[in-house]
Amino acid sequence: MSLIIQNLSKHYGSVPVFRHVSLTVAAGEFVAIIGESGVGKSTLLNCMAGLDSWDEGSVLLDGLDLGSQSDDQLARLRREKTGFVFQAFHVLPHLSVAQNVALPLMLLGQHDDARVQAMLQAVGLEGLGERLPQQLSGGQLQRVAIARALIHQPMLLLADEPTGNLDPHTAERVMDALMSQTRTHGAAMVLVTHSVTAAQRADRVLLLTASGLEPHAGA
Template sequence: MLELDRIAKTPPGGHTLFADLSLTLAGGEYVAIMGESGVGKSTLLNLVAGLDHPDAGEIRVGGQRISGLADEAAARLRREKLGFIFQAFHILPHLTLEQNVRVPLLLLRRDDPARAAAMLEAVGLGSRLHAYPRELSGGEMQRVAIARALVHRPALLLADEPTGNLDPETSDSVLALLREEIKQNGATAILVTHSAHAAAGADRVLELTRDGLAPRTLPRVA
């Protein structure tokens, strides 16, 4: 489903993040990527989503090469196949929570208010369909972003610290929801996180360093 073939990336004026990075994820595979701050985890997600371009190498989603797509084609691929949970939320302030969550469905011309309501219910906001983002806490905004990313059942889910603003109980319920949606829909998913607890629910865990990606073994929880 996802192939990264020897990609390289050096941000303007910065140091090299990736020089020869490769990764292959099968359909339905759920992978967590950990690593120190500044190592390039968010940049990697942006490259996969076509929001940024590698300096070298190729990225393919479902066999389609995206690293060289024109902006319009890349946007179409994101609408049709990707769900992205951003650290910055990107919730539209002039829309209600229900309307925000319905945006991916409307862009695909398959609006389903019941599905949007069900996703808000799943993240604990089912009673606030008609609230506006200005009425929410940071943790609640994060939950809306998660509901929106999942609502259209994306083939590829990219989650950038999706539990960073959540309390432990809500974090656990959201992680369970992510895994359930991923497995039920046969989606491929990458979870970027600093949390070993969050990463533990993935099928496998990788560590991103200056030398690339390597398997990481998490300590057992007593």
């Protein structure tokens, strides 16, 4: 699944967030986006997922123009094709760890305990499936969110600081899981990060500024 962004601009009132952003991500490609805090990296990810609107330009997912889709159509597209790792986790407090991870499968009418357990192991949460979110650390909650984003094998993976609360060893394990979805299953992945280590694993590293995306000089 390919992602094509053409001349995308976003404003809050009269204040520009970013302007003239263009990007193509092919199936199986991993692109990292870096930039100063407040430059609009998370907002750009939200636009890629159809979670936020934009003022100019277009976002195409496998040729489908997200700007022309209804809210219901966008929700279905996210449910079936997209995995999103939110910076704020958005883990449901009344569901167990395993139930949170299985949620995308449940929404698709699927049930696969073996896949859930394998995903928990992949992110280092084996044996914690029955715990509630309030019994976990921040780093563990982040891994629940990552496992949930990967469980239905999405073809577009969007990750907002997925290793931000993790120690180096766990961060590497999580990046391995994310990379597997890209390399093994052919997903297109866009990762927003401040981590040099995470960005170094990308096929391309791009810098977001107020005037758009540009290749990072250190990449």
